[in-house]
Amino acid sequence: MVNYSASNFLQIAFITLSILGIALLWAQTRFTAMRYLLGATALLMTFNFIEETKVVNLGYLITPSFSLLMGPLFFAVVAQLISASYQQQSKHWVHLVPAAISLLFNHWPQWVLAAGTLSQIVYFSLSIKALIRYQHILPQNRSDANKLRADWVKRILWVLVGVALVDAVRHNLQPYLPTTLLLRWYLVMQLSYFLIVALLVIRAVREPQLFAGLTDGEQALGLSVIEGCDKGKCKADETTQADTLFKELNKQVHSQQLYRLPRLSLRDLAQHTGLGEKDISWAINQGYGSNFNDYVNAQRLADVVSQLDSAKESDSDKKVRLLDIALEAGFNSKSSFNSLFKRHLGMTPSQYLAEKPQ
Structure with missing residues (x-):
């Protein structure tokens, strides 16, 4: 046995x-x-x-x-x-x-x-x-x-x-x-x-x-950005071009509210604006001074703060609607929104509403 x-x-x-x-x-x-x-x-x-x-x-x-x-x-x-x-x-x-x-x-x-x-x-x-x-x-x-x-x-x-x-x-x-x-x-x-x-x-x-993973093109593009101007290889005239391109890109992002697309990728942004992926990545890294992810989420956060500041309802009503406002601005989840909010503003959304002048 x-x-x-x-x-x-x-x-x-x-x-x-x-x-x-x-x-x-x-x-x-x-x-x-x-x-x-x-x-x-x-x-x-x-x-x-x-x-x-x-x-x-x-x-x-x-x-x-x-x-x-x-x-x-x-x-x-x-x-x-x-x-x-x-x-x-x-x-x-x-x-x-x-x-x-x-x-x-x-x-x-x-x-x-x-x-x-x-x-x-x-x-x-x-x-x-x-x-x-x-x-x-x-x-x-x-x-x-x-x-x-x-x-x-x-x-x-x-x-x-x-x-x-x-x-x-x-x-x-x-x-x-x-x-x-x-x-x-x-x-x-x-x-x-x-x-x-x-x-x-x-x-x-x-x-x-x-x-989901990244495509070969996305990985190659990411490496070129990291190994390129991020290491100080850009010339002054290239920086000026990047600033100009970024201003045009930023204008389109806000006029079409593209940052509100929940899973926005660099490829999506290229399709909506008609600009090349490499040009967009270069413009954001040089014209904005950070990466694509930080740029898009900063626009979402600014949208949320603007809505909270301009809304006429009471703070308690805003707290109830807070998640809806965040999701409408393009955030995928409450946890990612709260984490980003605290990292940029130094306080939680609830603390912000409590401390904001009436």
């Missing part, structure tokens, strides 16, 4: 979660990489279950090779999250070759697991680097940059780096620690991975807009 452990029941839950996630994300091409990650996770937990319970005698270890698989797959998820143009091309499959080759060496599982841990740390670090670059470029293209920053993914990656290091310690201490302690440690590691994957699935299903 097979004695099932708590880890085995968690493995069953993990397999169920992975299959459910694949089913929920099946029709959306934006989550191709995540479906591969979930599929690999389901296979890993299946082999874990089989190897530990011995319900089927495989005669050979499979699971160590998965340690070389998870890093590249998670990197692919991050790449698809931040790039709207990312496709699973044949050249990307080369990253999975080490996992396939390692199947020949699973007679020495400790060495394969050590290589897998190193691989994961490298790929998680590359993912963090890509996210930091994305977060620098994002405000140059999107007015809802704060919502799309993917800080939560970066935090997950740091946690994964920590978990990989702790798990490496567990593997190396196995010959020296009591079995009970090792089993509990193993359960905690699996539970950590389970919670991380569950969070990924929940965010992907509930907030798919977070995975």
Whole structure:
């Protein structure tokens, strides 16, 4: 009779979660990489279950090779999250070759697991680097940059780096620690991975807009702005041209109230004004002195303050209507509006209404 452990029941839950996630994300091409990650996770937990319970005698270890698989797959998820143009091309499959080759060496599982841990740390670090670059470029293209920053993914990656290091310690201490302690440690590691994957699935299903990503053109434009005039390379005559272009752009933005479009992007603004994306980004960065995201949200904030100051109703009525006014001005959520309001004015909207002279 097979004695099932708590880890085995968690493995069953993990397999169920992975299959459910694949089913929920099946029709959306934006989550191709995540479906591969979930599929690999389901296979890993299946082999874990089989190897530990011995319900089927495989005669050979499979699971160590998965340690070389998870890093590249998670990197692919991050790449698809931040790039709207990312496709699973044949050249990307080369990253999975080490996992396939390692199947020949699973007679020495400790060495394969050590290589897998190193691989994961490298790929998680590359993912963090890509996210930091994305977060620098994002405000140059999107007015809802704060919502799309993917800080939560970066935090997950740091946690994964920590978990990989702790798990490496567990593997190396196995010959020296009591079995009970090792089993509990193993359960905690699996539970950590389970919670991380569950969070990924929940965010992907509930907030798919977070995975919109930037096109190659937007990323190239963002880099050119960051590496260009932002580093003081603009000449005086170019600055004058930028000021003139910005004044014309600002006039159109206000006459058409374009800042009120909730998810306004640089591309949207170019379509409405007839100006080039590169010219708009350059004009805002030089003529306004900040990025696209800051410019658009500053116009929204000015609109809200203007409405609050000019409205004739009582302050209590204004508080009731405050969220409606913010959403009308183009803000996506109450939290982002409150955060921006406090950062620019040094107080919350409620405090502003309370302190404003009657």
